[in-house]
Amino acid sequence: YWVRTPQEQEEISGHVQIYNENGYEAEINSYIDSDEYIQNFGDNIVPYPRSIRSVVGLKNEAFNQMFSLLRGSATNDSDKRAKLISSVAANLPTPIKPLAIGNGASYGNTEKRFTIAFSTSQAPARLGKLSRQECVVNYSQMSKMVQNIQKTGGKIISISKVA
Numbered sequence: 001y002w003v004r005t006p007q008e009q010e011e012i013s014g015h016v017q018i019y020n021e022n023g024y025e026a027e028i029n030s031y032i033d034s035d036e037y038i039q040n041f042g043d044n045i046v047p048y049p050r051s052i053r054s055v056v057g058l059k060n061e062a063f064n065q066m067f068s069l070l071r072g073s074a075t076n077d078s079d080k081r082a083k084l085i086s087s088v089a090a091n092l093p094t095p096i097k098p099l100a101i102g103n104g105a106s107y108g109n110t111e112k113r114f115t116i117a118f119s120t121s122q123a124p125a126r127l128g129k130l131s132r133q134e135c136v137v138n139y140s141q142m143s144k145m146v147q148n149i150q151k152t153g154g155k156i157i158s159i160s161k162v163a
Helices: 009-022 024-032 035-040 060-070 085-089 139-151
Strands: 113-119 132-138 155-161
Touching: 009 024, 009 085, 113 139, 132 139, 139 155
Parallel strands: none
Antiparallel strands: 113 132, 113 155
């Protein structure tokens, strides 16, 4: 339970019940005495936000929730506003919202161009090589181009940013 978002409403309810029946200290102990906490941090590791990456045993939603709180690993957690109440309470997916202006919000792939390398045949061509083709597309065209290549039986070899 430690340094991750709640996975579902039942988890929150359980902790509220511990707090109401046994107080604050029991609630804190329920985290640091849990198997999950001991397995991930033990006694000698300072807890850190571990679901900012995909973690075995946690739902994928844990990443979205933690990312919506922290926005990445180079950030702080000083915001005191509740952000996940409605999504966790209703067991709804947490949307990842774009950044506001500033703070790196203007960075994106929308203006970049990409080279898609693909083969047009699954059968080896002469000399044991696949027939390889390349196309250069804008970010907004990339998804459609990949779909078209795959629909015609092609295989994506690589996608790389044009320098």
